[in-house]
Each structure stands twice: as C-alpha cells, then as structure tokens.
Amino acid sequence: MATVQDIAKIVEKLAPKHLKEDWDNVGLLVGERNMEVKGVLTTLDVTPEVVAEAEAKGCNLIVSHHPVIFKGMKQITDESALGRLVIELISKKIAVYSAHTNLDIAPGGLNDLAAAQIGLGNVKGLETVHEQGFCKIITFVPATHRDAVMQAMGDAGAGQIGNYSHCAFYTEGTGTFKPLDGANPYIGEVGEATTVQENRLEAIVPQILVSAVIEALKAAHPYEVPAYEVHQLVTPSEEATIGRIGELADTLDTEGFIELIKACFPRGRARFGGAKVDAITKVALCTGSGAEFIKVAAKMGAQAYVTGDVKYHDMQLAKELGILVADVGHFGTEIGAAALLAAHIGIQLQEQKMTDVPVVISDVHEDFFFA
Numbered sequence: 609m610a611t612v613q614d615i616a617k618i619v620e621k622l623a624p625k626h627l628k629e630d631w632d633n634v635g636l637l638v639g640e641r642n643m644e645v646k647g648v649l650t651t652l653d654v655t656p657e658v659v660a661e662a663e664a665k666g667c668n669l670i671v672s673h674h675p676v677i678f679k680g681m682k683q684i685t686d687e688s689a690l691g692r693l694v695i696e697l698i699s700k701k702i703a704v705y706s707a708h709t710n711l712d713i714a715p716g717g718l719n720d721l722a723a724a725q726i727g728l729g730n731v732k733g734l735e736t737v738h739e740q741g742f743c744k745i746i747t748f749v750p751a752t753h754r755d756a757v758m759q760a761m762g763d764a765g766a767g768q769i770g771n772y773s774h775c776a777f778y779t780e781g782t783g784t785f786k787p788l789d790g791a792n793p794y795i796g797e798v799g800e801a802t803t804v805q806e807n808r809l810e811a812i813v814p815q816i817l818v819s820a821v822i823e824a825l826k827a828a829h830p831y832e833v834p835a836y837e838v839h840q841l842v843t844p845s846e847e848a849t850i851g852r853i854g855e856l857a858d859t860l861d862t863e864g865f866i867e868l869i870k871a872c873f874p875r876g877r878a879r880f881g882g883a884k885v886d887a888i889t890k891v892a893l894c895t896g897s898g899a900e901f902i903k904v905a906a907k908m909g910a911q912a913y914v915t916g917d918v919k920y921h922d923m924q925l926a927k928e929l930g931i932l933v934a935d936v937g938h939f940g941t942e943i944g945a946a947a948l949l950a951a952h953i954g955i956q957l958q959e960q961k962m963t964d965v966p967v968v969i970s971d972v973h974e975d976f977f978f979a
Contacts, residue, residue, distance in 0.1 A: 610962040612669055612703050613641040615648060617763060618956040619671060619949065621773060623711040624765060626816045627848050629737055632709045633675045638694060639703020645669045650949040651970035652942055654704055659696055661972045668702050671953065673718070673945035675706040711945060713737065713848050715771075718895045721944050723852040725872045726891060726914065733849025734892055735904050740846050743818050746810040747825055747836040748783050750795070754807045760828035761809075765817040776811040783835075794830045812841065851894035851901055853908055860888045862932060865912055869934045873914075876940020877977055881918070882926025882933040885911045895941040906931045916941045939975035946970055 616636055628634045647667035651658050654676040662670050670676075676693065685691045697704060711717045723731045745766060749757045761767065762774030769775045783806040787793040796802030813821045818838060826834055860868060862884045870878055882902075891912045892905035898915030899922040905913040906929040913926070918935035926933040946969045954967045 610645045610957065610960075610965045611641065612636065612639055612643050612645055612705070614960075614962070615645055615669055615671065615953065615965075616641070616705055618953055618960075619705060619707050621956065622949075622952045623707040623714045623717055624768070625710055626740070626765070626814060627710040627713045629709040629713075629850075633678055634706050634708050634710055637675060637677045637704050637706055638697045639669070639701075639705075643668070643701070643703060645965055648950075648953055648965060648967045649970055650946040650953070650967065651973050652939065652945055653973055654693070654697075654706075655973060656693060656696070657972045658970050659693065659700070659702060661970055662702055663700055665968055667966075667968065668700075670702060670704045671949050672704060672706045673708060673711060673942060673949070675708055676704045707949065709737075709850070711949075712895060713850055718942060718945050718948065719850070719852045719893065721948055722893050722895050722914070722941060723854055725944070726854075726868065726893065727857060727872075728852070728854030728891060729857065731852050731854035733847060734851025734853050734894060734908070735849060735901055736847045737850050738848050740848065741815045742812050742841045742843055742846070743815055744810055744812050744839045744841055745818065745821055745825070745836060746808060746839070747829070747834055748781075748806045748808055749829060749831075749834070750804060751780070751807050753828070753830045754778060754809060757825060757828045758809055758811075760824040761811055761813075761821050764821045764824035766811040766813045766821045768814070769812070776809060778807045778809045781806055781808055792832050794832060814846070815840075851892060851898060851904075853890065853892040853905065853910055855890055856888065861886055862888070864888075865891075865932065865934070869914060869936065873936040873940045875943050875975070876916075876936035877975065878937070878940070879918070879935045880932065881923035881935070882913075883930045885930070885932045888912045888932065893941075896938055902926050902931065902933060903929065914941070937975065937977065939977070943975075946973075 649662040649667035767775035783804045786801045787798045888911040892910035893914040897917035899918045912932040914934045916938040
C-alpha cells in the first residue's frame, strides 16, 4: 500500500520542493496526505477532462507539472471554473500533487530532458535562480534507533549528495545524562546518572531544509529531549539553475536546426525567428515560458535558443543579438513532464516494493492551441 505522502516523497526525490522559485506553488495542493493511493495519473495540466480520465482509470492521485492552484483563492465556489474543478476533485476524493519550477530546475528534471531530446553534450545551467548553503546536523542516538532516525532525516532531505540520497556517517560512543525532577526519560531513572551506548550520527543538509530535518529527527528519536548540533559548513554553495546550454554533436545551419527541433518536439507548434545562422554548435533552452533568457543565451555564446511563449518583440531582440530562436510552444516543451514523472514514480514504486499502484500517463490532455 502507498499513501499520497509516499508518492509525494518519491516525487521530491526527483524534484525537491526547496528548488522551486519563490513565486511558485508546489506540493500537495488538493487532498489528504494519508489517503491510500489506488492509482497515479501524470499530466502537464489538471483539466476537467483529466479529472474524468483519472476517475475512469481508477486513479485517485493526479501528479501534474502545472499547479492546479497557482495564485491564492479567496473562495472555492461553483461560480468559477477553478472553483468547480477543485470542488469536483474533493467530491471525487482525487488528490493533486504538483511539481513545477522545482522539476524544471532539478538535475535530471524537465530542462535536462529537453537537452537530452535535442542531443546536447557538455550541458550546463543557463541562469542561476538561487544558491543554497549547507549545514551539518549531528545527533546522538541509541544504536537500536539509529537506522530509524537516519531514515527519517534522509526522508526529510538530509544527506543528498549528487545522485545519492540518505548519505550519513556514524560512530559508536558513550553518552551520559541525569534526568531531573519532571523528566520522563526513555532510559534511566529520575535523579540517577545514566550511561548509554550511543551512536553519533551526522549528515549534511541544505540550509533551507534544516528545520524540517530537525523536526523529523525529533519525531523518530526515542529520547524526550534529543541532543543535536547544527554547524554551518564553509563549502561552495550549490547553484540551482533554470534552463540549460550545451553543444551539438554536429554543426548545423538554420535549415538543419529547424528540422532537428521539429523532430525532437513533434507535439510542439514550432515557430522560428530571430537571426538566420550559418553555423550552430551551441544551443540554449528553457522549457515553458523562457523568452526572458534570450539575452542570457546570446551572452553565453549560444547561436540558437529553444523555448516557448515567445512574443513578436522577443524575436526582434533575438535578431538584433544574432541568435536563432525556436518557439516550440509552452505545451511542446513541457508535455514530456508527464512521462518523466510517470517513469520516476514507477521505478521508485518498484524499488520500494509497492507494485500494487498503477501509474499511467494522461492521454486526453492536449495543447490549448489547436490551430
């Protein structure tokens, strides 16, 4: 059995919530965390058609890229389309979890998927959206509870190093304490000095997740008042970047690049503009709405840029900067999110032996542009 919270943790392994941009709204947006999940449907957007599809396929959890609730709602009534949609989700007991800019930014996320589709090598981030420092959390726990505390800390985000999670270190030692009047000790008696064989457990934590990891530590720790330390690490900050830039295996001219992009994004409604370029070797991209990074792409030496939602004057700027721009549409650059999420969730469920939860990709959601 898997709960909504179990699936949320799985998604957050791929797209940690702390990577999101400040203005974004991600995570569980509708539903109950402890509800048993009968099936998962992944999609780009949550629409009435997608909700009907989820119900028909026996899926009571929708995992979307675009948040079903983006800006604050002052009321949930049937007087608005969004209100009716939320009411329908609640009445049908269908939960919605959304991974938006955190999925765009995450290593192995949507921008990296697009870079792989194009066939880019030597891929790097395009624009830094925020930097995060790291801390080390140290705690002391009886050996009998070490694994439980270590698991809880890891689930909350401690020990994430590159493509590895739950990284930690522990050593054996001896702890001493004397419970005073009013204490309710897990081990020992009030007024008597107690000696316990303990493990010193430590793990690195992104600064933004320190509070969450401490709460998880306390919840899993057997002691009434667990001892822990938090140390700021003097290490290079980790950059979270939106967009990607990389190199093509072969040099292309404008016509060759147009053919490549149409083949790579077959569900996109591609438009090409800006400058016509004779030799394209370096390509930048940003899935979704990325016209704001045209100047950044040109400055970093890209001869071509792939994104969506480009306006007329954005193309004018691109021409002035001498960069070719491919507007594949918002839908075209991001529809791959549904398959990406489904693949990740499916693999994780298999590894965690929760094989009774089917994961399906929406096949009814289409581009809102139809001509």
